[in-house]
Amino acid sequence: MSHHGSERPFDSKPMSEMMKKLLGEFPDGKLTxxxxxxxxxxxxxxGGRVVVEFPNPTKWIGFTPxxxxxxxxxxxxxxxxxxxTKPFTIEI
Numbered sequence: 001m002s003h004h005g006s007e008r009p010f011d012s013k014p015m016s017e018m019m020k021k022l023l024g025e026f027p028d029g030k031l032t033x034x035x036x037x038x039x040x041x042x043x044x045x046x047g048g049r050v051v052v053e054f055p056n057p058t059k060w061i062g063f064t065p066x067x068x069x070x071x072x073x074x075x076x077x078x079x080x081x082x083x084x085t086k087p088f089t090i091e092i
Contacts, residue, residue, distance in 0.1 A: 009046040
């Protein structure tokens with residue numbers, strides 16, 4: 001199970017600054033006709049959980065292969081920091 005909420009669990013200043021830089025940017029072109037452009041993603045820890053924060057309501061997000069691996073590594077790093085308890089294996 002996961003949790004969600006409408007209040008930001010982290011300091012919103014870094015997210016706001018990043019969004020100012022990204023506003024209206026399509027760094028890899030439009031993925032779909034309804035693509036709204038680049039967005040920031042913040043990963044951290046709060047209350048013993050790994051938290052992924054978006055700056056606004058988001059229905060989907062697309063990553064390049066390199067970005068996907070970076071997000072995965074960041075999620076794993078935070079899971080380990082707060083006490084990952086299960087054995088960890090990556091199968092490719």
